[in-house]
Amino acid sequence: MDFTSRQLRAFLLVAQHRSFSRAAEALFITPSGLSVLIRELEIQLGFRLFERTTRHVAPTPYGAELVGVVQRNLTELDAATSRIGQSASAAEQSLIIGAPPLISANIMVQAIKEFRAHRPSLRIQLYDEKVSTILQLVQSGKLDLGLGTFGSATGVRRTPFFRSPLVVIRPDKDPAFRRATTTWSALRNEKLITLHLTGHIQQLVSKHLAQAGIKTSANTSINLLDTQIAMVEADEGVAVIPSFGLAACRNRRVFMSRLVSPVVSIGLYLISNRAKKLPPGADEFTRFLKIFVSRWIGHVDGGRK
Numbered sequence: 001m002d003f004t005s006r007q008l009r010a011f012l013l014v015a016q017h018r019s020f021s022r023a024a025e026a027l028f029i030t031p032s033g034l035s036v037l038i039r040e041l042e043i044q045l046g047f048r049l050f051e052r053t054t055r056h057v058a059p060t061p062y063g064a065e066l067v068g069v070v071q072r073n074l075t076e077l078d079a080a081t082s083r084i085g086q087s088a089s090a091a092e093q094s095l096i097i098g099a100p101p102l103i104s105a106n107i108m109v110q111a112i113k114e115f116r117a118h119r120p121s122l123r124i125q126l127y128d129e130k131v132s133t134i135l136q137l138v139q140s141g142k143l144d145l146g147l148g149t150f151g152s153a154t155g156v157r158r159t160p161f162f163r164s165p166l167v168v169i170r171p172d173k174d175p176a177f178r179r180a181t182t183t184w185s186a187l188r189n190e191k192l193i194t195l196h197l198t199g200h201i202q203q204l205v206s207k208h209l210a211q212a213g214i215k216t217s218a219n220t221s222i223n224l225l226d227t228q229i230a231m232v233e234a235d236e237g238v239a240v241i242p243s244f245g246l247a248a249c250r251n252r253r254v255f256m257s258r259l260v261s262p263v264v265s266i267g268l269y270l271i272s273n274r275a276k277k278l279p280p281g282a283d284e285f286t287r288f289l290k291i292f293v294s295r296w297i298g299h300v301d302g303g304r305k
Contacts, residue, residue: 003044005077008070010037011049013294015067018057025163025265026294078291079118082284093281094123097145098137102225104128106247108147111292115285122281130223131199138271144278145286146271149200149242157272161286162293163265164242165258166205171235172255182257184212191237195222204266205240229254242266244293268293 013023014034024034042049049063059067099108104126112124127134127143134146139155150158168182187209194216195202206216222228226248228239233252242265246256270286272278 003041005074007037007041008074009291010034011041011063012067012070012074014038014050014057015059015063016295020052020057021263022165025165028160028163078288082119082288093121093279094125095145095279095282095285096125096127096143097147097285098127098129098134098143099147100131100134100225101128102245102248103147106250107244107293111289114292115288119281119284122285124285135271138273141273141276144272144276144282147268147289148271149266150269150271151200153271155274157274159270159272160267161270161290162244162268164244164268165263165265166208166240167243167246167256167258168238168240169229169232169245169249169254169256170238171232172253173235178255179257181260183261184208184214184259185261187212187238187240188214192216193222193228193231193237193239195225195228201225201242201266204264208262208264209240244268 010023010027013026014020017023017026020031020034020038024031027034038049045062047062048060049066051058051060097108105128108126112126115122115124127137129137131146131148131150134143134148135150135153135156137143138146139153147161150156152158168187170177172178192209192214194205197203197206209216222231225241225245228241229245229248229252231237232239232254240259243256249256
């Protein structure tokens with residue numbers, strides 16, 4: 001049988017997310033394109049991998065049995081590809097990457113640690129800065145890569161990396177308030193803690209709040225997602241954040257609900273300087289990082305971390 005790694009990765013994402021639409025967003029393809037990959041794989045295998053209804057996706061017994069096998073084989077493939085792709089030079093290589101503080105502290109540090117276990121010769125320097133500063137450092141050539149919610153910019157190559165759905169977090173003080181999903185319109189009577197409107201995240205959030213007929217305060221002075229999350233824990237209100245922000249909620253007494261009607265996601269992008277050649281090992285690390293983030297968001301999607 002002639003499987004492709006793209007088919008197998010699509011299968012794993014659907015199994016993790018229990019959703020074709022969210023798995024398609026993670027791969028930056030359309031749900032119909034993802035369905036084609038799964039259907040081709042099922043035809044080659046000769047059995048169904050998922051039971052699907054309009055509201056539910058779950059692996060069949062055959063699919064569930066296959067998940068562990070595929071995960072192990074892809075992990076071995078990635079590790080082997082990493083080893084084979086290492087430079088013959090004994091000199092240590094380095095990659096300088098920037099990310100916002102929340103992503104740096106809660107995702108990047110652990111990803112770099114895990115990556116170093118099988119690629120110790122690549123030295124990765126991490127800069128935790130706000131998105132605007134990272135953009136300037138990439139444009140000036142001081143950073144090789146930047147990861148964040150960047151818009152288009154002069155002289156910068158912007159590559160789609162991952163889509164992160166918006167969720168709402170509340171203080172976890174009463175089980176009666178826990179719910180799996182929340183509509184935008186249901187936020188009308190909530191006290192909302194928002195960020196500065198200059199950022200991409202808050203601009204997207206405010207747009208959809210306005211479409212739901214909800215007006216947000218214009219005098220907020222919060223700049224960081226970490227502060228926003230801390231204020232929710234302190235029972236100052238509720239907040240709409242991207243799901244990657246749940247990485248900072250591990251030790252916070254907050255509860256997450258998925259936002260629906262509509263489901264909205266924000267794009268994370270990798271940026272690099274168009275005039276600067278990326279160092280050896282950059283592609284290898286970014287491939288690993290995408291798998292790492294996909295696996296992590298698959299764990300927290302749909303529940304509290």
